[in-house]
Amino acid sequence: MNFPNNLKYSKTHEWILKQDDNIALVGITDYAQHELGDIVFVEFEPAGENKSKGDTICNLESVKAVASVYMPVSGKIKEINPKLLEDEDFALVNNSPYENGWLIQIVMSNSDELSELMDSTTYQQFVEEAK
Amino acid sequence: MVKRLPLHTTHVELGAKMIEFAGYIMPVHYETGVIAEHMNVRENIGLFDISHMGEVLVEGPDAKPYLQKMFTNDLSLLYDGKSQYGCLCYENGTTVEDSFYYQHSETKYRLIINAANREKDLNWLSKHAEKFNVRIKDMSNLRGRYALQGPKSFETLEPLLSDSIKNLQRFHFKETQLLGVEVFIAQTGYTGEFGYEISFEVADAQKVWNSILESGKIYNILPIGLGARDTLRLEACYSLYGHELTDKITPVEAGIGFCVKPKEGIDFIGKKVLLDQKENGTxxxxxxxxxxxxxxxxxxxxxxxxxxxxxxxxxxxxxxxxxxxxxxxxxxxxxxxxxxxxxxxxxxxxxxxxxxxxxxxxxxxxx
Incomplete structure (x- = not known):
């Protein structure tokens, strides 16, 4: 299982990558996609809405189950991954959770919230304990 | 307490993600994932460990009339070596269980039941056995079961057996040996695909599993978890107890009226309601x-x-x-x-x- 160093992690298994002062990419972790199994549909909340930390971003439908993905920090949904929204290539979330399978790009309203999230070592320990 | 399958360690070594199901810790999928496993059964072949399911022997001079009193289907259609699908129902027609049962002789039948219903079924069967000369033996913990499903099932199984299953027809079964191991083989399944279900003594579980995987290697055999078992049975629209069949749903309401035969001369528990539902609708x-x-x-x-x-x-x-x-x-x-x-x-x-x-x-x- 993979835990890139350049990301921050939430307890609900989202990752966030700070790209610019207030711009960030959000997706689910390798552990999360592994737990869910084959993802066959993603139902997104519309772009443009302001969200608080913990609000639902989208629902991931795997063959067996459905799981909600939450905002790791507060902000506005700027863009939804077009490879998911338009091309419906949902297997990307399984096959490339940290790169091509990113979910949304956000404009953070308070980037200080990033410091409340886990680094890769802490998240890895968190996952080990959850097993 | 959560029970482990006889081959628990083997499944973990094969990369299975394990979940709890019906009191057992079971593989839900292996490394390949549900979709790949599902498609492999449709296109090639897959091996399922279904040892969690219950297996019951009903023996004795009254075995046939007793089971006819219990099951909704017409047992006069059975003969030695043939199986049938039917339901156990309550007096009000709702469902206790659905089951495949196999006639070894008119005095010996093998029932395969759902793991989650085992205790309830055994109580229900015993409760109604008093007036009949029958013995009910729970073999569930003594025997293991696999399902081998997919177009390459015959080619995989045939070379391992002492007797050919070339002429074994659908819903029929045979007792033979698999590399010296005593096995019960039926041409039945829960996938909508051609295939077999195999039962054997628990001590032989590893040998049977390994032999089948080895024999099926050239056909790209994969072990298959509960996830694909569910998607396969849903494509085939087979009922699953606890979902389509419950103590609030009758078999006629569930759309499986084909296994309810309330004919003259046949009397089973729930017949009155089920006959009415078949004649007048639900x-x-x-x-x-x-x-x-x-x-x-x-x-x-x-x-x-x-x-x-x-x-x-x-x-x-x-x-x-x-x-x-x-x-x-x-x-x-x-x-x-x-x-x-x-x-x-x-x-x-x-x-x-x-x-x-x-x-x-x-x-x-x-x-």
């Missing part, structure tokens, strides 16, 4: 559906008519790996059950359009 029924909009309908999601009236709920729903669309089974008020009827599924508050579809969605036997 006010609700389970049918297949496809989603037209986006999303997946899951078990217990409520469904509404286009006018907004609540008309039923989903009993099982999934994404079909073969058809690449969301399908399922839904219990509907009878006036909404004809093919082509549109209705809405409440998916997390969003009405999502679906349509009553012809069933099964797939079954190699009905092509």
């Amino acid at each position: 006010d609700k029924k389970i049918v297949g559906f496809e989603i037209i909009g986006k999303g997946i309908g899951r078990e217990e999601y409520k469904v509404y008519s286009m006018d907004g009236e609540e008309i039923g709920y989903i009993t099982s729903g999934t994404f079909s790996p073969l058809l690449k669309k969301a399908i399922g089974l839904v219990l509907l008020k009878i006036e909404y059950t004809s093919i082509g009827t549109e209705f809405n599924i409440d998916i997390r508050g969003k009405p999502t359009k679906a349509i009553v579809a012809p069933t099964p969605f797939y079954d190699v036997h009905k092509k």
Whole structure:
């Protein structure tokens, strides 16, 4: 299982990558996609809405189950991954959770919230304990 | 306490993700994932460990009349070496259990039952056995069971056996040896695919598993978990107890009236109600559906008519790996059950359009 160093992690298994002062990419972790199994549909909340930390971003439908993905920090949904929204290539979330399978790009309203999230070592320990 | 399968360690070594199901810790999928496993059964072959299921022997001079009193199907159609599907019902016609049973002779039958229902079934069977000269033996912990399903099942199994199964027809079974191991082999399954179910003594579990995987290697055999077992049976529209069949749903309402034969001269528990339902119809029924909009309908999601009236709920729903669309089974008020009827599924508050579809969605036997 993979835990890139350049990301921050939430307890609900989202990752966030700070790209610019207030711009960030959000997706689910390798552990999360592994737990869910084959993802066959993603139902997104519309772009443009302001969200608080913990609000639902989208629902991931795997063959067996459905799981909600939450905002790791507060902000506005700027863009939804077009490879998911338009091309419906949902297997990307399984096959490339940290790169091509990113979910949304956000404009953070308070980037200080990033410091409340886990680094890769802490998240890895968190996952080990959850097993 | 959660029980382990005899081959628990083997499944873990094969990369299985293990979950709890019916009191057992079971593989839900292996490294390949549900979709790849599902497609491998449709295209090649797969091996399922179904040792969690219950196995019961009913023996004695009254075995046949006793089982006819218990099961909804017509046992006079059975002969030695033949199996049949039927339900155990309550007096009010709702369902205790659905089961395949196999006639070794008119004084010996083998029943395969659901793991979650084992205790309830044994109590129900014993309770009604008093007036009959029969013995009921629970073999569940003494025997293991695998299902070998897919177009390459015959080619994989045949070379391992002492006697050929070339002429073994669907719903028939044979007792023979697999590399010296005593096995019970039936041409039955729960996938809508050609294949076999095999039962053996627990001590032989590892040898049977390894031998079949080795023999099937050239056909790209994969071990298959519960996830694909569920998507495969849903494409074939086979009922699953606890979903389509419950103590609130009769077999006729579940859409499996074919295994209810309330004929003259046959008397089984629940006959009166089930005969009435077959002759006069029911006010609700389970049918297949496809989603037209986006999303997946899951078990217990409520469904509404286009006018907004609540008309039923989903009993099982999934994404079909073969058809690449969301399908399922839904219990509907009878006036909404004809093919082509549109209705809405409440998916997390969003009405999502679906349509009553012809069933099964797939079954190699009905092509």
